[in-house]
Amino acid sequence: MAIRFIAVLKRKLNSAFYVALRLVNYYPYYTYLQGRGQKINLTPEYELEFTEQERVFLKTCAASYNYFESDYALGHRQKELSLYKLKDVTYLSNTGVIKMGDKLIVESGLSVDRLTRSKAFRDFTVMLPHSYKSGIYTTIQHSHWADNNISLWFIDSLPRAYILAKTVKEPVTLLMWKGAAAYQKQTLEYLLKDHRHITIKYISKHHRIKITNFYLPSFITASFSGYMPPDVSAWLREGVWNSFNIIRTNPKHRIYVSRSKARFRRVVNEQELIPVLEKYGFKIIWSEDYSYKDQLQLFYDAEAIVSPHGAGLTNLLFAENSKVVELHPAKIIKGRYMLLCKGIGFEYTPIIGSPGDDIEDFVVPVAELENWLQSTFPFKL
Structure with a gap:
């Protein structure tokens, strides 16, 4: 309680400070x-075309931001x-x-x-x-x-x-x-x-x-938005793969990227998810445990990636070809990585969980994830 009071007081003092700065130009x-x-x-420039499912998701993202400048369901023009x-x-x-x-x-x-x-x-x-x-x-x-x-x-x-x-x-x-x-x-x-x-x-x-x-x-x-024109993403992907000497002949695998070691936006019921994911051959990883080169190799080799929303999903850009499931708290839903996948041609599925608490920790609907796994990988490993 005391910590929250101090945080609120700090924000108010900060606000008053910047108002004073504005007054003196x-x-x-x-x-x-x-x-x-x-x-x-x-x-x-050109206009992107979206499926109806993509438009619905983007509209949901924008609504969670009170339709700020992110309502790409109304149209996304690549400048x-x-x-x-x-x-x-x-x-x-x-x-x-x-x-x-x-x-x-x-x-x-x-x-x-x-x-x-x-x-x-x-x-x-x-x-x-x-x-x-x-x-x-x-x-x-x-x-x-x-x-x-x-x-x-x-x-x-x-x-x-x-x-x-x-x-x-x-x-x-x-x-x-x-x-x-x-x-x-x-x-x-x-x-x-x-x-x-x-x-x-x-x-x-x-x-x-x-x-x-x-x-x-x-x-x-x-x-x-994470959308890039294909010529740009191809140039970037090849350059990064080559700069880190990514091995391109490894067998493919499936990964779940956990945020349980992060400070926020963690999956509260992750222990319910993990056995389901493991039935379908998913390896549980924590990005913090790997060098950046090894992270890139993990993503390059992944044929399927499941992860809560977070900056680590930028590494989708360096997967060779992957199916992606992004887990979102319902309070704030971000379309950045859906649009990234759109640009590189990956199959993308969002799963929206509970609203999340003050630090965006949230609950994922296990049944919805399992339905996706069953439809995508009919045979368990």
Whole structure:
């Protein structure tokens, strides 16, 4: 009770603090590119087609968010992939966001929602001034969410390197946080290894850099979406498989990814699920027990994957071909990995459990999971 009171008090003090900052105009305002600079389009935009079952699920996801900007049941338009050639920007190395004049550029932060919740908008990080007057610079970095989050790295950040690889011909320096995780550096360097004109420069998070010539690659995915055009996901998948020397001849297996060691969104009745899954040959794994290379190999070899919603499901992107069941608490249902599966052609089934408690721990309907197992694998192992 005392802990909850302290948490509520902290939130209220935080809120009052930021209101005071707004009154003294501390926050920078934001704007859109609106035709500034030269825009190079790599691919046109297009509309995705959904089955009725997919639309129903996406509508359910949006309703759990009070129909925020995630209602893809109304239509999901894959935006054009573009590169913006800009003049005279200020690059904020703690987020990857840029400013033009005194305003933050929304397109550099993915969306207004992401931008206004980022450290570029409301943070006191000490930023040391620098200036790059010669040369051309770029970035794929995406706010502080991508510090060490595989979902935001592989879905939001790294795919932007595809645009650089396909459009940039002249020498360019890519700015990247020097404290990036080893798997981030490894995958970025591997994917760009054949593009010698793109040099990666690792810098600290405390730079506010005035840059004369800056290339801004668009984001490939949209907010709340993991969908990537097949050409992009194929490029990314092959690059990551090769960079980690994934073995492609192992026998296939089936895995259940447990979150019982996580701090939240755990399956309360997991001990009822496990015997059912094991009857159908599923191996129970905890991602925390494996190196990242071994996680990728596990997913590559999986012909079926069952898991509660969580960032670890980003590794679906690196399965060769798999059937996927994602378990959701009913209170907040997210379509990110359904849309990821849509882009790579995997069969996806959501199972929605109880609403979940304050930390999203929830109960999964065992009978519904068993029905899926029986229909998908008629013969038990």
